[in-house]
Amino acid sequence: MNPTIELLQHHRSIRKYKTTSLTTEQIEAIVKSAQMASSSSHVQAYSVIGVTDSDVKRKLAVLSGNQPYVEESPLFLVWCADMYRLREACSLNETEMVAGTMENFITATVDVALAAQNAAIAAESMGLGIVYIGGIRSNPREVSELLQLPELVYPVFGMCVGVPDHDPGIRPRLPLQAVYHHNAYKHDGTVIRQQIAEYDQIMRQYYLARTKGSRDTTWSKEMADKYRQPSRIHMRGFLENQGFRFE
Amino acid sequence: MNPTIELLQHHRSIRKYKTTSLTTEQIEAIVKSAQMASSSSHVQAYSVIGVTDSDVKRKLAVLSGNQPYVEESPLFLVWCADMYRLREACSLNETEMVAGTMENFITATVDVALAAQNAAIAAESMGLGIVYIGGIRSNPREVSELLQLPELVYPVFGMCVGVPDHDPGIRPRLPLQAVYHHNAYKHDGTVIRQQIAEYDQIMRQYYLARTKGSRDTTWSKEMADKYRQPSRIHMRGFLENQGFRFE
Numbered sequence: 001m002n003p004t005i006e007l008l009q010h011h012r013s014i015r016k017y018k019t020t021s022l023t024t025e026q027i028e029a030i031v032k033s034a035q036m037a038s039s040s041s042h043v044q045a046y047s048v049i050g051v052t053d054s055d056v057k058r059k060l061a062v063l064s065g066n067q068p069y070v071e072e073s074p075l076f077l078v079w080c081a082d083m084y085r086l087r088e089a090c091s092l093n094e095t096e097m098v099a100g101t102m103e104n105f106i107t108a109t110v111d112v113a114l115a116a117q118n119a120a121i122a123a124e125s126m127g128l129g130i131v132y133i134g135g136i137r138s139n140p141r142e143v144s145e146l147l148q149l150p151e152l153v154y155p156v157f158g159m160c161v162g163v164p165d166h167d168p169g170i171r172p173r174l175p176l177q178a179v180y181h182h183n184a185y186k187h188d189g190t191v192i193r194q195q196i197a198e199y200d201q202i203m204r205q206y207y208l209a210r211t212k213g214s215r216d217t218t219w220s221k222e223m224a225d226k227y228r229q230p231s232r233i234h235m236r237g238f239l240e241n242q243g244f245r246f247e
Numbered sequence: 248m249n250p251t252i253e254l255l256q257h258h259r260s261i262r263k264y265k266t267t268s269l270t271t272e273q274i275e276a277i278v279k280s281a282q283m284a285s286s287s288s289h290v291q292a293y294s295v296i297g298v299t300d301s302d303v304k305r306k307l308a309v310l311s312g313n314q315p316y317v318e319e320s321p322l323f324l325v326w327c328a329d330m331y332r333l334r335e336a337c338s339l340n341e342t343e344m345v346a347g348t349m350e351n352f353i354t355a356t357v358d359v360a361l362a363a364q365n366a367a368i369a370a371e372s373m374g375l376g377i378v379y380i381g382g383i384r385s386n387p388r389e390v391s392e393l394l395q396l397p398e399l400v401y402p403v404f405g406m407c408v409g410v411p412d413h414d415p416g417i418r419p420r421l422p423l424q425a426v427y428h429h430n431a432y433k434h435d436g437t438v439i440r441q442q443i444a445e446y447d448q449i450m451r452q453y454y455l456a457r458t459k460g461s462r463d464t465t466w467s468k469e470m471a472d473k474y475r476q477p478s479r480i481h482m483r484g485f486l487e488n489q490g491f492r493f494e
Contacts, residue, residue, distance in 0.1 A: 113360035
């Protein structure tokens with residue numbers, strides 16, 4: 001196992017940070033690494049807002065559902081899918097952009113995720129810790145106003161970055177056989193449910209150990225609780241308001 | 248610059264491969280690295296199909312718009328957003344999953360992209376090369392049938408993996424200032440168009456050099472050509488057919 005793979009396989013989300021600020025060199029190394037990720041047809045349909053202003057971070061922490069580490073992390077990155085710049089590129093060539101397809105929405109969302117994951121790895125390779133914050137989609141309109149996001153840009157997720165001040169354990173993943181298929185998808189329900197049941201036992205022990213016995217649950221129970229009701233049903237309307245269409 | 252950041256910043260897409268097969272250990276290292284990427288609320292809403300069967304690869308190469316490297320790469324990975332397993336997890340707990348929201352579609356699409364980018368980095372750290380294949384969205388229904396994807400699973404992109412047999416140069420990215428914003432989005436059109444114009448000159452030289460002078464174009468011209476018409480307008484219907492909804 002080489003050092004990069006070791007780094008990848010030792011990821012854990014960090015939610016407590018030292019107060020140490022990042023240097024300009026560190027931020028540039030993170031963003032340049034993000035930029036070198038692949039991008040669909042080289043469209044580079046993303047932007048990232050680096051938030052260091054305490055007041056803005058405090059507001060984002062509240063808007064993300066009161067997650068204190070958003071405020072406490074020295075750098076909070078807001079990763080945005082961005083078709084606005086591409087519309088400018090089209091208009092420079094006197095072309096009206098036809099942006100409103102599901103395909104374009106997918107490519108922009110994928111582009112920003114690939115870039116962000118490179119940023120995460122770059123940060124971790126420098127001894128920093130990160131955690132993704134999907135919570136910024138809880139109040140995307142307010143986040144967009146706060147960060148002055150223009151039309152055709154939407155905040156996909158946030159990311160806290162900083163020097164770790166705790167060492168949480170690695171969270172076990174699904175069995176490799178559950179996510180990896182050879183030549184065709186294995187959709188035998190019996191096999192899938194068996195894999196989930198095995199994983200449930202691993203995760204049950206993990207939750208018990210992490211909470212000194214107080215949280216007795218399994219992965220599939222958590223998933224059932226999560227997907228019992230629709231989540232963030234404002235997203236569609238918010239995205240349309242930002243100018244996205246899904247044709 | 249540490250070795251991992253150096254690796255990230257030296258990415259180039261590889262489209263010619265030696266015939267060397269990957270070992271089981273290499274494939275496992277790639278998939279395990281993918282699995283350790285972050286996942287929204289630990290839902291792990293993705294699957295990956297590793298295709299080594301020549302016949303399946305040949306068909307996928309055609310379905311991706313006749314991209315020969317899909318067939319020639321020793322391993323072709325098809326990265327899928329996957330809510331099917333989660334529905335099984337819900338049903339294990341006698342819960343009916345409410346899956347049909349834009350939010351769930353976004354989290355599954357982001358989950359698979361984060362995992363895939365970890366896989367890309369892991370592969371590159373072992374001296375392998377990769378290229379993402381968005382072309383599998385050109386004929387997603389046929390791809391899904393070929394790979395027997397069940398409901399609530401969709402192929403987001405493919406990825407060729409193998410030992411590189413050429414060394415293309417690094418493709419220049421947008422200026423860092425164009426994609427990175429500090430505390431708020433800079434949406435001054437004059438500035439953005441100036442950044443694009445600068446980048447256009449860099450990319451013009453890049454295209455000329457790569458094609459021995461035969462391809463005289465710029466980035467923004469390419470973008471205008473791409474976005475002049477809608478692309479892959481079948482995606483919405485295909486996704487609905489797979490059981491996805493966007494409420």
